[in-house]
Amino acid sequence: MTMDNPRPPPRRRFSVALGSRELKGLFWQVLVVGIAVAVIGFLWSNTVTNLSARRITTGFAFLGREAGMPIADSLLSYNPRDSYLWAFVVGIANTLRVAVIGIVLATVLGTLIGISRLSANWLLSRLAAVYVETLRDIPLLLQLLFWYVLMQALPAARAAWRPIDGVFLSNRGLIVPSIPIDTPQIWVLGAAVLGMIVFYAVQRYLVSQQMRDGQPRPAWPYAAVLIFVLPALLSWWLGVSWTVAWPELRGFNFVDGLTLAPEYFALLIALVTYTSAFIAEIVRSGIQSVPSGQWDAANALGLRRSFMLRQIILPQALRVIVPPMTSQYLNLTKNSSLAVAIGYQDVVSIANTTLNQTGQAIEAIALIMAVFLTISLSISFFMNWYNARIALVER
Amino acid sequence: MTAITDSPEVPRAARRPQMGNPVLRWLRTNLFSSIPNGILTVVLLAVLGKGVFSFVQWGLANAVWLTPANDSSACRAVRGFGACWAIIPEKYRFILFGIYPFDEQWRPALSVLLFIALFYLSSRRALWRRELVYLWIAVLGLISVLMWGGVLGLSFVSQDRWGGLPVTLILATFGLAFGFPLGILVALGRRSKLPAIRSLSVLYVELIRGVPLVSLLFMASVMFPLFMPSGFNIDKLLRAQIAIILFAGAYLAEVIRGGLQAVPRGQYEAADALGLSYWRKNRLIVLPQAIRHVIPPLVNTFIAFFKDTSLVLIIGIFDLLTTAKTAIIDPAWQQFSVEVYIFVAAIYFVFCFAMSRYSRSLEATSGR
Numbered sequence: 001m002t003m004d005n006p007r008p009p010p011r012r013r014f015s016v017a018l019g020s021r022e023l024k025g026l027f028w029q030v031l032v033v034g035i036a037v038a039v040i041g042f043l044w045s046n047t048v049t050n051l052s053a054r055r056i057t058t059g060f061a062f063l064g065r066e067a068g069m070p071i072a073d074s075l076l077s078y079n080p081r082d083s084y085l086w087a088f089v090v091g092i093a094n095t096l097r098v099a100v101i102g103i104v105l106a107t108v109l110g111t112l113i114g115i116s117r118l119s120a121n122w123l124l125s126r127l128a129a130v131y132v133e134t135l136r137d138i139p140l141l142l143q144l145l146f147w148y149v150l151m152q153a154l155p156a157a158r159a160a161w162r163p164i165d166g167v168f169l170s171n172r173g174l175i176v177p178s179i180p181i182d183t184p185q186i187w188v189l190g191a192a193v194l195g196m197i198v199f200y201a202v203q204r205y206l207v208s209q210q211m212r213d214g215q216p217r218p219a220w221p222y223a224a225v226l227i228f229v230l231p232a233l234l235s236w237w238l239g240v241s242w243t244v245a246w247p248e249l250r251g252f253n254f255v256d257g258l259t260l261a262p263e264y265f266a267l268l269i270a271l272v273t274y275t276s277a278f279i280a281e282i283v284r285s286g287i288q289s290v291p292s293g294q295w296d297a298a299n300a301l302g303l304r305r306s307f308m309l310r311q312i313i314l315p316q317a318l319r320v321i322v323p324p325m326t327s328q329y330l331n332l333t334k335n336s337s338l339a340v341a342i343g344y345q346d347v348v349s350i351a352n353t354t355l356n357q358t359g360q361a362i363e364a365i366a367l368i369m370a371v372f373l374t375i376s377l378s379i380s381f382f383m384n385w386y387n388a389r390i391a392l393v394e395r
Numbered sequence: 396m397t398a399i400t401d402s403p404e405v406p407r408a409a410r411r412p413q414m415g416n417p418v419l420r421w422l423r424t425n426l427f428s429s430i431p432n433g434i435l436t437v438v439l440l441a442v443l444g445k446g447v448f449s450f451v452q453w454g455l456a457n458a459v460w461l462t463p464a465n466d467s468s469a470c471r472a473v474r475g476f477g478a479c480w481a482i483i484p485e486k487y488r489f490i491l492f493g494i495y496p497f498d499e500q501w502r503p504a505l506s507v508l509l510f511i512a513l514f515y516l517s518s519r520r521a522l523w524r525r526e527l528v529y530l531w532i533a534v535l536g537l538i539s540v541l542m543w544g545g546v547l548g549l550s551f552v553s554q555d556r557w558g559g560l561p562v563t564l565i566l567a568t569f570g571l572a573f574g575f576p577l578g579i580l581v582a583l584g585r586r587s588k589l590p591a592i593r594s595l596s597v598l599y600v601e602l603i604r605g606v607p608l609v610s611l612l613f614m615a616s617v618m619f620p621l622f623m624p625s626g627f628n629i630d631k632l633l634r635a636q637i638a639i640i641l642f643a644g645a646y647l648a649e650v651i652r653g654g655l656q657a658v659p660r661g662q663y664e665a666a667d668a669l670g671l672s673y674w675r676k677n678r679l680i681v682l683p684q685a686i687r688h689v690i691p692p693l694v695n696t697f698i699a700f701f702k703d704t705s706l707v708l709i710i711g712i713f714d715l716l717t718t719a720k721t722a723i724i725d726p727a728w729q730q731f732s733v734e735v736y737i738f739v740a741a742i743y744f745v746f747c748f749a750m751s752r753y754s755r756s757l758e759a760t761s762g763r
Contacts, residue, residue, distance in 0.1 A: 029591040032584075036595060043622040050621045121432050122425035123439050137747035138740045139702035142716055146736045153733075337607035341709055348609055361617045368610045369602075376605040 073261040091350035110279025135277035144270040151262040178258035195226035263344035286321035326383035493558015558713030574643025581648035603645035654685035694754035
């Protein structure tokens with residue numbers, strides 16, 4: 001039979017038979033991965049040789065040793081006899097202290113300035129524009145050094161500025177009155193946090209009820225009872241005292257009150273003002289992205305201004321605002337590593353000292369990277385979750 | 396609180412019947428449209444007036460502009476209530492050029508001018524042609540000759556004597572010149588259908604963007620020597636430059652990826668239908684469109700990146716900010732760091748503001 005067939009089957013090129021696309025793809029992948037592996041292998045073997053030549057031992061065993069470095073300003077209790085591991089933990093706490101407070105303040109300030117830029121008041125909107133343009137176009141490190149120099153130029157503790165009673169600003173930093181928090185107070189605060197969680201559930205229930213019958217149900221009485229009244233009753237019942245510790249100048253230094261060290265304060269101001277300029281632009285573009293027809297429609301319905309902003313404009317603006325805001329939060333957190341320039345001991349600065357003391361460069365930098373990757377991933381995870389919640393669901 | 400304008404497109408003046416003096420009308424609509432607005436205006440004017448007044452008093456009226464060389468006594472006399480601008484003429488050559496040999500400082504100065512000319516020409520849309528790439532190569536080569544010397548009768552100046560503004564411009568420009576093609580490759584890699592290439596690109600971008608630039612710079616300054624064969628030593632500036640290129644590549648890759656996503660599928664399909672190869676398809680059809688989409692965010696990335704080069708201060712490279720910080724170590728002038736920082740901030744501001752204006756104008760024209 002085959003003999004009868006006058007035409008031989010068409011000859012196909014080998015590559016076509018295998019699918020030239022797949023083959024090409026395979027070739028490129030092998031090439032790129034091969035190069036990557038070769039480069040990493042080269043660096044790795046050099047590193048191993050260099051480490052043994054310099055008699056540097058690798059591994060994280062050094063973390064258990066006594067750190068011996070002073071940490072001036074920390075949330076957690078620390079003394080130089082503690083281990084490197086604990087020093088790192090203290091550093092992470094310091095980084096988080098700057099980042100979390102910085103994010104909150106920058107969001108508030110940035111939103112205010114972003115809204116001011118859209119104000120009908122010409123002067124206010126111009127001033128906000130100048131603020132944004134100036135702060136965005138000067139390197140953060142320069143601003144940080146500038147604030148730090150200003151902090152150091154403040155008068156000494158004895159001649160401290162007192163903008164309001166109980167608040168002192170001197171070259172020792174900002175000293176504010178504080179409320180000492182101890183076990184009984186923590187119980188009351190815990191009750192308030194519990195109240196917030198319960199209130200969140202209650203609010204979801206109220207919204208679902210409103211979705212069913214369209215009747216608005218005010219949530220604020222629940223909030224007042226759960227978050228304020230019940231904890232207050234608990235506090236009264238347990239007899240917890242909420243005395244304010246007023247700072248006082250005694251000798252050459254302050255006693256009582258809460259001290260924000262100059263390094264911390266300068267870092268916080270620099271991060272907050274710098275980031276707020278970027279946040280202001282994000283907020284402005286978010287609000288402007290809401291079509292003007294939405295404003296007109298809300299006006300036509302005769303809605304109150306606050307209601308209109310809260311229920312109509314903001315939910316739409318947030319969709320535009322949240323993704324870029326996430327990267328600003330990440331930037332602020334990463335930028336807090338500039339602390340090393342003015343000697344605030346965040347995790348980077350402590351890792352740097354460790355590196356100089358022990359020579360464990362690879363481990364110290366690996367720890368910095370691990371810490372920041374964890375923080376970055378957590379922030380973007382949370383913000384992505386939030387973004388998915390508020391995103392527009394189409395069909 | 397402040398009121399939000401209902402819609403920026405509608406002229407506000409249209410709401411009231413127009414009457415009277417135009418100046419008064421302008422004041423009324425823009426500053427005193429309501430009672431809270433009027434109060435706000437008055438408060439702002441008071442605060443602004445006080446701020447401007449004290450700045451004028453400190454920075455102009457009581458300031459010391461010039462002193463005899465190395466004599467800061469006049470500045471000390473006004474300390475606290477007057478600025479000491481005299482520190483700028485005293486130190487400006489150090490701030491701008493670092494410890495580059497004093498008599499040869501015309502060379503870095505000329506390099507700075509060449510850089511500025513290069514940026515200016517690159518910003519002209521009419522000149523966006525292939526020749527611009529050759530111009531870049533030629534000018535960057537010329538700048539290297541000027542800075543290093545050793546040929547054409549110029550004396551050799553080693554890299555560790557470079558400093559100040561030229562170093563900032565070199566770090567930023569070379570960072571972009573190499574980071575940009577790297578970013579394009581990584582962006583293409585991230586959208587590739589090949590899993591190994593895609594995951595390598597994702598890993599690279601996420602690792603670099605997830606950590607602070609400071610830690611990359613530490614890595615360049617401390618760990619790089621460990622990575623290299625013994626006896627192979629590369630300059631600190633070059634190490635920092637490599638870290639900055641890697642950093643720029645990751646950030647630019649994300650911007651370019653955004654542009655690639657904005658190119659409609661039909662364009663890819665049309666290119667495939669023409670039978671173009673992967674590289675020709677991207678070079679001729681996809682990338683030109685993608686990059687045109689993202690020019691404004693690219694310029695914004697350039698701005699961020701130009702500012703971020705100042706972080707090399709942390710590993711002790713003499714860029715503009717480091718020379719400024721070093722200039723005020725001199726005990727005689729130590730107390731006048733604010734003035735120096737203002738001077739350097741003004742230099743950074745001019746560069747960044749020019750770029751941001753440019754990005755604004757591009758946004759306006761590309762919107763058409």
